[in-house]
Amino acid sequence: METPTRTKTVEERRNVVILFAGDSGDGIQLTGSQFTDTNALFGNDVSTFPNFPAEIRAPQGTMAGVSGYQLHFGSVELFTPGDQCDVLVVMNSAALRSNLATLKPGGTIIANSDGFDAKNLRLAGYIDNQDPLTDGSLANYTVHAIDITKMTRNALADTTLGMKEKDRSKNMFVLGFINWMYSRSLANSEKFLEGKFSRKPELLDANKKALLAGYNYGDTSETFTTRFEVKPAPMPKGTYRSITGNQGIAIGLIAAAQKAGLDLFYGSYPITPASDILHELSKNKNFGVKTFQAEDEIAAICSAIGASYGGALGATASSGPGIALKGEAMGLAFMLEIPLVIVNVQRGGPSTGLPTKTEQADLWQAIHGRNGEAPIPVLAASSPTDCFEMAYEAARIAIEHMTPVILLSDGYIANGAESWRFPEAKDLKPIKAPFAKPRAHGDMEKFLPYLRDENGVRPWAVPGMKGLQHRIGGIEKEDGTGNISYDPLNHEKMVRLRAEKVRRVVEDVPPLDISNGVDRGDLLILGWGSTYGAIRTAVNEMCAEGNCVGHLHLRYLFPFRKELGEILSHYKRVLIPEMNSGQLRQLIRAEFLIDAQGLNKIQGMPFTSAEIKAGAMQMLKDVK
């Protein structure tokens, strides 16, 4: 449809951060992701951060029930969802109260006044009916109080829907309004609605009406004199899509299996925030993907081991508590020396911890969390799009080096989305499974399942291969034959052979290179995982301000590439920001004996680039 337009002044913005907040039931996540989509399609760079409570629907109107979706879109390249927001859209009092702190001074508040009645105010903890919308406490912000509920109901007056259903369209009114405010056409949102409600014409109609009503409200209401415009970003030429980290992992695994010519088997037990990988994969059975929702995490990883033993690519994922249960089976996979990808989408810990919040505190668990000498390569994704690359790499290494591989992600990038210039299938690194050579007919020589190649990799003999029958297990094996052996020297030899095989993996990954900033100087900020965007943004700013700072980001965490020590030595100081108490720092200090310092945040929330910058500037002071 063509959207009506009255001439109003249009101001251009370089980049904008909007935070949509409301009750878990308000459809906030949908509104946010829809507007993200629209801007991405328009050509902006985007980065998002959904943030919701552990309860499914915490009591309406309470602080505990507030769900948020932060969107950063711009005409420039973006690396984070933004430290603070320019616009705060709140559906009720609790949403305002719990998010006001993230609004920039002078920022805009769009509030659903219906969510500020006595009951809502009380639930939000505004005592003796103080009302922020009217008591002047928001003087430093531009406040637009709109009775979104009423206007939505009016818009749907002539529909046959019940009140409840009508109110469910509130979020579309908001979406329509925001689209107007940022000069976007409704086309994309309408397309989406048509798909979603194709079988429910009534709801489709209602949602479209509400959407349009919101748009027209902005257009007609006198209170809004200016709209804003955010031009497309000058991104590298190419075709883009938007992708979340969990989607990236799912697609990465499928891609790797396809390139290796293997079926993908995914054994998993649901857990926040990893479940979406299961959901995503279960939709792609036409790629030969077999998903198995196991009875628990142990069965999940063991089923994947069984699948790999059968010649498929076995993969499993979970989050901290579930990964804790997989330790013993990882040891088995390590001894069997078969391909296996284990993904940990980290969340706040310990124990059940903060299920819907983010953290990086499972690094030690990944590297050291097994009995015996069982080194396993550990990779870490640094952004939603990097989740694809690292999942692909994890699978490639697992297959070509016949080893379990652990991939670390976290709730922040798992649910966050960004634009992705996706590759073409043909350009993906080829993957070759080291299958054992079929037996020449009559060849009676004994097959040696643990005879290693120059990389220390053993041949993959899959059931069905004639003449290659063999038995493997978790007990120590004799070198070569794989038979049970309790021989002391053989044990030490095997321990070293397995470790050496894993060490060789790093010779098969890209050399380290700094992400941005100077390649030698006063300070190196060494990061891993989801802190990438914040560090990169901070370092760009600091360099622009003339500081000698560099940013190195480790995506292959264990084993370390040998040039790491060299790079570290090019800086006077090393700062390691982590959403934990300093787990990578401990490993770096042990390996290189340098006094690396930590910047640690353990709040279930990602670093802002400002926090990184502050920590780094502090350290630079000390240098000088």
Next chain:
Amino acid sequence: METPTRTKTVEERRNVVILFAGDSGDGIQLTGSQFTDTNALFGNDVSTFPNFPAEIRAPQGTMAGVSGYQLHFGSVELFTPGDQCDVLVVMNSAALRSNLATLKPGGTIIANSDGFDAKNLRLAGYIDNQDPLTDGSLANYTVHAIDITKMTRNALADTTLGMKEKDRSKNMFVLGFINWMYSRSLANSEKFLEGKFSRKPELLDANKKALLAGYNYGDTSETFTTRFEVKPAPMPKGTYRSITGNQGIAIGLIAAAQKAGLDLFYGSYPITPASDILHELSKNKNFGVKTFQAEDEIAAICSAIGASYGGALGATASSGPGIALKGEAMGLAFMLEIPLVIVNVQRGGPSTGLPTKTEQADLWQAIHGRNGEAPIPVLAASSPTDCFEMAYEAARIAIEHMTPVILLSDGYIANGAESWRFPEAKDLKPIKAPFAKPRAHGDMEKFLPYLRDENGVRPWAVPGMKGLQHRIGGIEKEDGTGNISYDPLNHEKMVRLRAEKVRRVVEDVPPLDISNGVDRGDLLILGWGSTYGAIRTAVNEMCAEGNCVGHLHLRYLFPFRKELGEILSHYKRVLIPEMNSGQLRQLIRAEFLIDAQGLNKIQGMPFTSAEIKAGAMQMLKDVK
């Protein structure tokens, strides 16, 4: 009874190492432990090392089936079962072949010639009927070939036993002979037999006959012209017993529970080499000990958590693979902040690994093997007797600091025995459980389950305590109230409070002090766990030879005592011997940024003091 004696020359020995070896079915372990007992009772210092295969009864006569028991007894203080043996007693060819390497040049071999028939020789891998007893290959040793089988049968000719049963008494013949050879009376062994076969007079009679026959054989046979004597050791005054590491742990836990006035609940799932703790504890129900053989390791630790929650001392034990399964529940106990003792009797890994062999490769798992920031105090026992002390300490810390505590032992000291000057109950450190104060009647103030005392310890409110009802769980808690909280700053605060509480634990343990050697100098040998005896012996020798070497042994492994860095700085070099690839070394390097070197043996076998010495001397060379 009085044992007959003909005069033969008697030579005195300072200390003797005897290795008994034979088929798993030959009763070797019994012979060994009996002779150990006799010598200990006599007043020698003793140290033993049983070593057996993973199979229950591997095929008779094969190398795989050989079971060994090494005994070191002397008139001086001993710290290890001995590097090499003076006497090798072998029941068959395989036993000789697999143990000859450990016999000192010129040592004595006592062989059951019946175990050297064609079949046995072949099974042992002596090809084309070469027979070591006759082919001169043992020229450098004193060989006594005795047809023990025949002699035992003769001795039992007039009993009604079947051939099979008669042959089962072979080991008693050996025991009798060895008793004679080392001038020991049979009294103790007979007493033991009377206890064991009280209900089987026939077997009692037969075993006594065989025992005596062996003794008399030595006494009468012309081939034996000399006996040996090992005088009592000048040990500190006091009353002694002999004890294995697993017994030590069992008794230590009971003692701690008794001193704290708590019932002991032990939830465990059988696994080698930890099962004996369960067996031992299940015999002591009259101490209010409740043992629960759970369906798996997860249920085992969870049942212990339930028991602690109910006001008892909950404890659990396993070995590597089983501990791997307990990680998630440890996280829960850590969050609940209740007492819990987790024992890991380490074995060869990874995965199923080498179930009956020893290793120290689960240190990382103990310190880092959990999701999230979940620091737990880790203790390590250094000898069989130290297992008692450390188990007691683990329980004391768990109770008084309201925290799970991990205690590391290993197969070597778990099954090994040594003499122990046991303490009196009244001299054991008192233990006071931090129970919440009962509510004054009518006191309506809300109880705060997470209100900490000066050590950061929360009150232990046990179900049944009136007015103190509260709910706890694994989700992050609000400081003080313990209510669920997703507040970012509260999370960081709680993470730090919990870590600080655990850090404080080390202020409540003995300051570090070197075990032996110099307290500053060229080289510090830093050890932990079962390497104690070998290091101590090596350091004593090296110092005697004029080297500037010291030995520091960590029993409280995590957190480190603050004076550790200071002590390390007093030596030019630090060497860390471990039965792993360098796990403690990694932690030391990270914490103190010193270039500590490792001496690593991963063979499922303990270090010999000679190996430690060689490694240390090598390093001293580099210093000079």
Next chain:
Amino acid sequence: MTTANEVVNGSAAPAKVSYASDQEVRWCPGCGDYSILKQVETILKEQGKPKEEIVFISGIGCSSRFPYYLDTYGMHSIHGRAPAIVSGLRTVRPDLSVWMITGDGDSLSIGGNHLIHLLRRNVDVNVLLFNNEIYGLTKGQYSPTSPEGAVTRSTPMGSVDHPFNPLALCKGADATFIARAMDRDPKQLREVLTKADAHRGTSLIEIYQNCNVFNDGAFEVFTEKATKPFHTLFVEHDQPLVYANGTKGIKLDGMTPVIVDLTPGEALPDDLWIHDQHDPFKASILVRLFDDQDHEDAMPRPFGVFFISSRATLETKLNAQVALAKEKKGVGDLDALLSGERTWTIA
């Protein structure tokens, strides 16, 4: 329990006090959990047991948040492990009243093994299995009780897993008390809860609970006025199996249950199946009345107490051994333990 006793100072709570805690209940509006919470609180009130002598242990799941909402002792533990925690707790505290709260995923998926071992050991606890045939807290994946073909977030093409028959499984594990109830029938739920609490041993109650967000209406045919009479069968000890407002009954043809038509008012045929809650064989068949209610001439779904048998509890037997040991060997003397059987002295 030495110390507990020392430090515990319980006393009967004043009747009719509120058993609710000060925490706000955080389930979705309309969730079946609310009703169950209410019924439990009601019978606790009726019994008036001192709050401090009651403990609720749960695993993880929406349902497992339950303990936070009652002013008793409680532990919200980890996923699936509540039975093991309960076993340890009861062994050392046979004096308490212990309840376990769990979901269909918590107890039948990850916790299945602990549950069946709890049942065979017959630990004295009331197990409330909230069965909503879905994973609620993780936002709608199928569970071991979801019907085959169920389209959920993890099964877009429909579940391929044959679901458990929870009560058949529990019977197979030698449970000593088996019952079924539902959130939408508060009165019957309270009756069952009361009987369960009276039973010494593990009382397993499967409670159909509606998850109105991810699996709304899963049990509609059993709860809605119109369909309820024809799809539900409320069993009473010693009473014939009659349903559909007296128009239908069930008899046994050999070992096979069959439906017979009845005329209300008229005398019942004497070959009707008389429910005997103490008959293990009948119980094995009763749990098998589990037809898909969409099939016509499906057997109705039974509710009520299926089976009760008395067997000594784990804690009774274990504590008896402890008592016996003390009696035989005398209360443990620590010094004797330390010295062991054979010692020697260096003077």
Next chain:
Amino acid sequence: MTTANEVVNGSAAPAKVSYASDQEVRWCPGCGDYSILKQVETILKEQGKPKEEIVFISGIGCSSRFPYYLDTYGMHSIHGRAPAIVSGLRTVRPDLSVWMITGDGDSLSIGGNHLIHLLRRNVDVNVLLFNNEIYGLTKGQYSPTSPEGAVTRSTPMGSVDHPFNPLALCKGADATFIARAMDRDPKQLREVLTKADAHRGTSLIEIYQNCNVFNDGAFEVFTEKATKPFHTLFVEHDQPLVYANGTKGIKLDGMTPVIVDLTPGEALPDDLWIHDQHDPFKASILVRLFDDQDHEDAMPRPFGVFFISSRATLETKLNAQVALAKEKKGVGDLDALLSGERTWTIA
């Protein structure tokens, strides 16, 4: 399985080749495991299936060493997890013949949950449950099948745990094939193994196995000539339940089985229980014939195939979905997946 097929080049093995591996068997002399190994090897020979198409998956325990001794593919995995490994393997390789070897501790203690889920999902595998009522490999602790009161290394005063009735548990978990056999009756064992292998789905065979080192004689009454006839009941489909050399039979009194005296030679009373291996209700009762044989007038212990029902296997259904998805959406196009549904282009 794309690649497997590419690289696999199976072909019928010459009949009667040996299926033994080159590894020496390491069980204790006299262990019942030897007989079971022999019977399995015998039927493998008879079938002459190509070795490379056979896989044995085991857990941990003496019994679980089994795979090393056959020249097929095999995995000696970790304690209790074989069912999960089997589930993954079969899902991707429905073409293989898969056997699972497990012990009473491996499958009913630590592995209990995986076993019941394997059964409900009905994965096509032959499960050989070596029940010796003891933990052999760890040297003699009681297991979930050890009788109450059993004195073992971990229960010096006797076990206080009520043991599982393994077949009742498996029936409760909706197993589609349930049978019982013993090491000391090779012929009957081979028969059962053959039937089990013929069944599509999870075939659960409980095999009584003597551990002569730690639990010698546990099944003597069933295996010894003198007592066997009076304590064992060999069930055959469509045949009446008769034992004790034809002097005793079993009929049903309502739902309760009772023993009746028979006169050999004379015609059998027609109210004897006729075994119907397809009757789920009868099977639920049959598994309950589990009396302690020390009690006089104890019911005999049934052996043979108790129950067979056909239900689609997990792998069949899952692979059907994969096929359907390919048919509906077309075989996955990686580029389409990478680009997703909505893209935009920067020129």
